[in-house]
Amino acid sequence: ILNVEQSPQSLHVQEGDSTNFTCSFPSSNFYALHWYRWETAKSPEALFVMTLNGDEKKKGRISATLNTKEGYSYLYIKGSQPEDSATYLCAFTLNYGGSQGNLIFGKGTKLSVKP
Amino acid sequence: ETGVTQTPRHLVMGMTNKKSLKCEQHLGHNAMYWYKQSAKKPLELMFVYNFKEQTENNSVPSRFSPECPNSSHLFLHLHTLQPEDSALYLCASSQTTNRLEQYFGPGTRLTVT
Numbered sequence: 209i210l211n212v213e214q215s216p217q218s219l220h221v222q223e224g225d226s227t228n229f230t231c232s233f234p235s236s237n238f239y240a241l242h243w244y245r246w247e248t249a250k251s252p253e254a255l256f257v258m259t260l261n262g263d264e265k266k267k268g269r270i271s272a273t274l275n276t277k278e279g280y281s282y283l284y285i286k287g288s289q290p291e292d293s294a295t296y297l298c299a300f301t302l303n304y305g306g307s308q309g310n311l312i313f314g315k316g317t318k319l320s321v322k323p
Numbered sequence: 324e325t326g327v328t329q330t331p332r333h334l335v336m337g338m339t340n341k342k343s344l345k346c347e348q349h350l351g352h353n354a355m356y357w358y359k360q361s362a363k364k365p366l367e368l369m370f371v372y373n374f375k376e377q378t379e380n381n382s383v384p385s386r387f388s389p390e391c392p393n394s395s396h397l398f399l400h401l402h403t404l405q406p407e408d409s410a411l412y413l414c415a416s417s418q419t420t421n422r423l424e425q426y427f428g429p430g431t432r433l434t435v436t
Contacts, residue, residue, distance in 0.1 A: 212365070240423055242423075242424075242425075244427075249429065250429055251326070251327065251426075251427045251428055251429045251430075252413070253427075254424050254426070257423045257424060259423075297366070299366075301423075307421050308420075308422075308423065310368050310371065311368065311425060312365075314365055315363070315364070315365045316365070
């Protein structure tokens with residue numbers, strides 16, 4: 209059974225705090241690692257897709273890193289704002305002979321940012 | 324409309340009812356997916372369609388019946404469901420099954436009474 213573990217399950221921070229979450233995944237037969245942002249009652253929105261060990265991606269105040277050898281990715285939010293409140297999902301895909309397998313999701317980290 | 328839309332957004336049905344969930348994508352994609360999210364569980368893949376052909380059924384009970392009449396539309400027909408089928412059902416699409424990014428709809432919250 210392939211599992212994606214995300215920690216913490218939930219996080220409450222004050223506006224302006226910086227925070228980070230962890231995603232752990234099996235390191236063998238890796239193809240890609242995805243981060244999604246999911247606000248309540250809306251569609252999950254793709255943040256990053258990373259494929260190479262050492263990849264770092266950034267979008268505004270949010271950034272992510274990838275370590276495929278040890279099987280983890282970090283998502284960082286600098287200076288959290290109330291509008292960052294959402295559930296952050298991590299998903300990885302396996303490499304099937306050069307083709308991408310299906311997305312395997314973690315349970316997510318629910319972030320609440322208080323004004 | 325843009326992106327991936329789903330209707331209805333909320334559905335309450337009895338165990339003897341037959342209902343259908345609809346998904347439409349306006350992105351010109353060729354692959355479409357159904358996912359299920361039960362309480363306190365991760366998103367679970369149910370079905371995959373690529374160029375209107377079903378390529379994956381993730382051991383889903385036959386009371387869930389998908390239909391993909393064209394690359395823009397995906398349905399999930401429901402009949403004789405159980406209360407434990409109550410969940411959020413999400414549709415997604417991608418250019419093809421081998422493209423990295425999937426685009427999701429907002430989901431249908433299903434309650435089976």
